[in-house]
Amino acid sequence: MTLKLVDHPSPNFDERNCRRPVDMVVLHYTGMPTAAAALERLSDPQAKVSSHYLIDEDGTIYRLVPEDKRAWHAGTAFWRGVRDVNARSIGIELVNPGHEFGYREFPAVQIDALIALLRDIASRHEVMPGNYVGHSDVAPLRKEDPGELFPWRRLHAAGFGRWWAADFKVSPGAPTLRAGERGGAVLELQVALDKIGYAIEGSGIYDTHTEAAVRAFQRHWRQDQVDGVSDAETTSLIHHIAEQMTVRRISSARAG
Incomplete structure (x- = not known):
């Protein structure tokens, strides 16, 4: 074109x-x-x-x-x-x-x-x-x-940006997380969001920043659900995209 x-x-x-x-x-x-x-x-x-x-x-x-x-x-x-x-x-x-x-x-x-x-x-x-x-x-x-x-x-x-792999599946037992929740699963979600690129601190508390980052993630990768609630599919997708980002970083470092 x-x-x-x-x-x-x-x-x-x-x-x-x-x-x-x-x-x-x-x-x-x-x-x-x-x-x-x-x-x-x-x-x-x-x-x-x-x-x-x-x-x-x-x-x-x-x-x-x-x-x-x-x-x-x-x-x-x-x-x-x-x-x-x-x-x-x-x-x-x-x-x-x-x-x-x-x-x-x-x-x-x-x-x-x-x-x-x-x-x-x-x-x-x-x-x-x-x-x-x-x-x-x-x-x-x-x-x-x-x-x-x-x-x-x-x-x-077309060759620009990340998307999920063809073999992506919702992880068995993936939790649904929402505003106000606390614990290890929230911390793991925050770590994954940080790996993707969002400005998130690992507090283990599903705070306003975490909810906003999840909503932004959904606008990008889970467009049929944009509510800031990390249901099982959103949680699985966040970890899936974070793994892709991590693999890319490691590969780039080795190439350099």
């Missing part, structure tokens, strides 16, 4: 000021009624927000900030030990009204354009599968985009 790139410069950026290379892609939805409104806001110096790219529902890609600059898209965020997510990431906004203005499925042509753009980005930056994330993954207490309708499985099929 040929990229339909339109330059629409935003003044909202600064220097990356980071010795580490770009190794993360953060996906957002615009959460505004129209593409025009989103472009205006992302280019408004008073708003102090931006992204590197915006993809309209017809597949048009707007280039707002050069990739070698830090766009202001993630805000206060964390992923896999990284606190200045903006300094290490490419931010991509997808035009969609979002949960406030009529959340809807992302058109196929829009996702086609996203995949083509990700392939283009991958020619310049090395992004590991576990570092293709949503805004809700890096800021689960504040954000819910790109949401439970975003086709993460299709991105994985």
Whole structure:
């Protein structure tokens, strides 16, 4: 697919000021009624927000900030030990009204354009599968985009991001865990969420942060249930994805 790139410069950026290379892609939805409104806001110096790219529902890609600059898209965020997510990431906004203005499925042509753009980005930056994330993954207490309708499985099929293996099964005896619970099973869940990348402390208490991380995980990997309750399937999936992340880290370390 040929990229339909339109330059629409935003003044909202600064220097990356980071010795580490770009190794993360953060996906957002615009959460505004129209593409025009989103472009205006992302280019408004008073708003102090931006992204590197915006993809309209017809597949048009707007280039707002050069990739070698830090766009202001993630805000206060964390992923896999990284606190200045903006300094290490490419931010991509997808035009969609979002949960406030009529959340809807992302058109196929829009996702086609996203995949083509990700392939283009991958020619310049090395992004590991576990570092293709949503805004809700890096800021689960504040954000819910790109949401439970975003086709993460299709991105994985195209070579971007993690998904569960074909032989995944719910673990026998996997517990259902929810807010307020305490104990070893909660601690194991928190350790697994930390391995995936979420900002979680191993307290053994199913607190607000744990509930938010579980809800963000569900938006990404268990999209038919987004309630913050880690039932047997969610619990099994969290441990399954955490194991994939761990294997990838070990393999990468050996390769290096």
